[in-house]
Amino acid sequence: MPFLNLPLRFAMLKIFKFLFLFVAIALHAQQELEVRLETKVPLKPIYLSRLHTSSELSDKRYPEELRAILAFDLANNGYSSIVPIRDDAEEKISRTDSAFWKKERIPIVIALEAASNSFAATVNHIEKSAVKRYPAITLTGQSHIDRPAIHKLADAIQKDLFGTHGIASLRILFSQRIKNSDSAGHHWVSEIWTSDWDGANAKRQTFANGYCMSPGFLPLSVINKGYFFVAADRGQSKIYRGSLLNDQTDVWIHLRGNQMLPTLSKDGSKIAFISDAAGRPDLFIQYLDAKGKESGKPCQLYSAPSATQASPTFSPDGRKIAFVSDKGGSPRIYVLEIRDPQDTKRRDLTLLSRKNRENTSPSWSPDGKKLAYSARTDGVRQIWIYDFSTEQEWQLTTGAENKENASWAPDSLHLIYNTETHEISQLYMINLHQQEAIRINLGFGQQRFAAWEIQ
Amino acid sequence: MKSRILLWAAVVILSSSCHRNSSQSWENVKTAGRHMQRGVDSLWGKDRDSRMLSSDAEFIGPYDEFIPLNDADLRGLAKNSDIALPQPRGIPGMDGIPALDQFYTPPDAWGFQFVHFETDEHILREKADIQMIQQIVAYLKKNPEALFLIEGHTDERASASYNMALGIRRANYIRQLLVKNGVNLNRIYTLSRGKEQPAALGHTPSDWKQNRRAEFKVFER
Numbered sequence: 001m002p003f004l005n006l007p008l009r010f011a012m013l014k015i016f017k018f019l020f021l022f023v024a025i026a027l028h029a030q031q032e033l034e035v036r037l038e039t040k041v042p043l044k045p046i047y048l049s050r051l052h053t054s055s056e057l058s059d060k061r062y063p064e065e066l067r068a069i070l071a072f073d074l075a076n077n078g079y080s081s082i083v084p085i086r087d088d089a090e091e092k093i094s095r096t097d098s099a100f101w102k103k104e105r106i107p108i109v110i111a112l113e114a115a116s117n118s119f120a121a122t123v124n125h126i127e128k129s130a131v132k133r134y135p136a137i138t139l140t141g142q143s144h145i146d147r148p149a150i151h152k153l154a155d156a157i158q159k160d161l162f163g164t165h166g167i168a169s170l171r172i173l174f175s176q177r178i179k180n181s182d183s184a185g186h187h188w189v190s191e192i193w194t195s196d197w198d199g200a201n202a203k204r205q206t207f208a209n210g211y212c213m214s215p216g217f218l219p220l221s222v223i224n225k226g227y228f229f230v231a232a233d234r235g236q237s238k239i240y241r242g243s244l245l246n247d248q249t250d251v252w253i254h255l256r257g258n259q260m261l262p263t264l265s266k267d268g269s270k271i272a273f274i275s276d277a278a279g280r281p282d283l284f285i286q287y288l289d290a291k292g293k294e295s296g297k298p299c300q301l302y303s304a305p306s307a308t309q310a311s312p313t314f315s316p317d318g319r320k321i322a323f324v325s326d327k328g329g330s331p332r333i334y335v336l337e338i339r340d341p342q343d344t345k346r347r348d349l350t351l352l353s354r355k356n357r358e359n360t361s362p363s364w365s366p367d368g369k370k371l372a373y374s375a376r377t378d379g380v381r382q383i384w385i386y387d388f389s390t391e392q393e394w395q396l397t398t399g400a401e402n403k404e405n406a407s408w409a410p411d412s413l414h415l416i417y418n419t420e421t422h423e424i425s426q427l428y429m430i431n432l433h434q435q436e437a438i439r440i441n442l443g444f445g446q447q448r449f450a451a452w453e454i455q
Numbered sequence: 456m457k458s459r460i461l462l463w464a465a466v467v468i469l470s471s472s473c474h475r476n477s478s479q480s481w482e483n484v485k486t487a488g489r490h491m492q493r494g495v496d497s498l499w500g501k502d503r504d505s506r507m508l509s510s511d512a513e514f515i516g517p518y519d520e521f522i523p524l525n526d527a528d529l530r531g532l533a534k535n536s537d538i539a540l541p542q543p544r545g546i547p548g549m550d551g552i553p554a555l556d557q558f559y560t561p562p563d564a565w566g567f568q569f570v571h572f573e574t575d576e577h578i579l580r581e582k583a584d585i586q587m588i589q590q591i592v593a594y595l596k597k598n599p600e601a602l603f604l605i606e607g608h609t610d611e612r613a614s615a616s617y618n619m620a621l622g623i624r625r626a627n628y629i630r631q632l633l634v635k636n637g638v639n640l641n642r643i644y645t646l647s648r649g650k651e652q653p654a655a656l657g658h659t660p661s662d663w664k665q666n667r668r669a670e671f672k673v674f675e676r
Binding site: 187 | 624
């Protein structure tokens with residue numbers, strides 16, 4: 001550049017140096033923001049045969065529906081995948097041609113038979129040269145009886161093939177928000193519902209015509225088919241409990257002020273919640289006796305001036321609680337060791353979520369190894385997983401919709417969460433092995449705050 | 456030349472840090488106004504509601520329903536601007552306490568307007584909102600039997616669960632203002648609606664601002 005004088009050349013060199021440094025720093029920062037996704041676990045292919053029916057069965061629609069349910073369960077259990085049906089494969093089913101299945105690299109074949117009132121499955125484990133015929137299910141024609149029976153069959157097959165407890169036969173609880181048809185009340189009402197894990201057999205549980213949310217199942221030791229939830233039908237938010245077997249509910253935790261966002265320890269011996277009994281949204285804990293009744297007074301577990309606490313979740317051993325606090329500015333997730341009720345000194349918190357700054361709705365996995373939470377990522381709330389063994393956080397979900405309220409299934413593999421974008425809220429299920437979200441179709445309204453039945 | 460630039464930079468920084476915006480000036484005016492009001496009230500013997508108390512227990516009554524934390528920054532009333540004020544005893548709708556759905560929205564003639572908050576905040580910043588609190592205080596002092604309900608609301612942007620907690624934070628802050636101004640704390644109930652009952656159904660910054668609010672209801676025995 002002969003036309004430039006020396007000082008100008010020197011200045012341009014400086015600018016180039018600065019730009020080079022800036023680009024290098026930007027690239028480095030971008031590398032740091034990259035999120036490591038867990039490697040997907042390979043799934044065992046299963047060939048699920050066509051429905052072999054007896055001649056007396058004229059209408060195959062209902063048994064075909066049941067076959068589809070079994071296929072859904074096996075395709076979403078996190079361990080197996082369903083191979084598409086092929087005519088040449090169907091011919092090999094009855095002859096159990098092991099060489100054919102080995103050549104096709106299909107290690108498991110399930111043959112299905114249906115009659116007018118029965119549905120049966122025979123599993124052929126090609127690798128182990130083992131065959132098991134499961135007891136035929138007697139069909140009633142009623143969805144609320146037959147569908148759960150198919151889910152139980154899927155769980156039994158999973159247990160035999162993979163040695164893990166399936167969750168297909170577990171129910172889910174959730175809240176459904178709809179516009180209030182009664183002009184006298186609030187614009188929106190929310191009730192508690194249950195359904196199968198695939199969204200079928202949905203049943204309304206509460207009839208408060210008010211605002212019910214944040215439900216959870218009670219352990220069998222406390223109440224058979226029991227559940228709890230938060231309702232504001234008398235005005236202030238209180239924690240109620242009831243039974244799925246009847247419509248009766250009563251106030252569970254008796255404390256002044258509002259109580260909300262409850263979580264129950266795995267053994268049912270304590271419940272944690274957020275309450276303004278002392279004038280701030282503080283973390284409280286209430287110990288419970290073997291029948292689930294309040295034992296002693298609730299304890300104020302954590303409070304901080306000018307801070308908001310939210311969404312507690314117990315570690316499976318019940319010795320720690322993770323919860324949200326904005327005491328450091330933005331909402332982040334902290335862990336607190338639970339103290340003795342007589343020890344009224346506030347304990348220090350351990351900051352858990354370091355990668356993201358706007359974190360909410362944590363859920364501790366039943367095996368204690370992971371914590372799922374919702375974090376704002378590039379402007380959208382996504383589900384993240386904190387792994388306690390590696391102390392790493394990684395992003396599980398993607399997509400444009402906000403996602404929150406992740407809840408672990410008892411297998412510590414499946415999660416259910418809800419999307420929340422404007423007036424649309426839907427439930428989705430995902431498992432860590434497959435990492436593909438599946439929408440749980442529940443029809444109208446906004447479905448949120450889902451929780452799994454306790455195994 | 457270099458020292459001159461540094462000097463100018465220092466002047467600019469100092470002048471900008473000393474600049475008071477209208478919000479700060481208003482805060483100073485409010486503080487001075489409160490002191491003057493207290494002085495005038497004392498002259499007329501109207502200082503009963505703000506007498507000096509000797510202990511927490513005298514102010515809020517003993518904690519008999521739960522085991523509280525006992526940390527200095529939580530219990531030191533004199534030192535703390537964010538005072539924790541326990542809720543009234545009992546469950547509304549039970550034990551002779553009216554259910555909160557029996558509380559009603561004050562008639563328009565009373566002029567009770569919603570007060571509004573900034574994003575993720577629980578304190579009031581607008582002059583009109585502070586004046587509204589004073590208006591409510593005046594009403595509650597004039598009607599000592601009336602009960603009062605504060606509903607905290609949020610906009611739609613944060614998660615539903617966090618917003619429930621933020622709503623209760625906002626409602627309790629307003630309650631704190633009323634108590635600081637001499638209203639009996641056992642007359643004031645709080646409730647959070649989170650983002651569940653929006654006033655504006657749109658999704659613009661203007662809608663969000665309308666939804667970050669506290670609403671009021673009353674019950675006159």
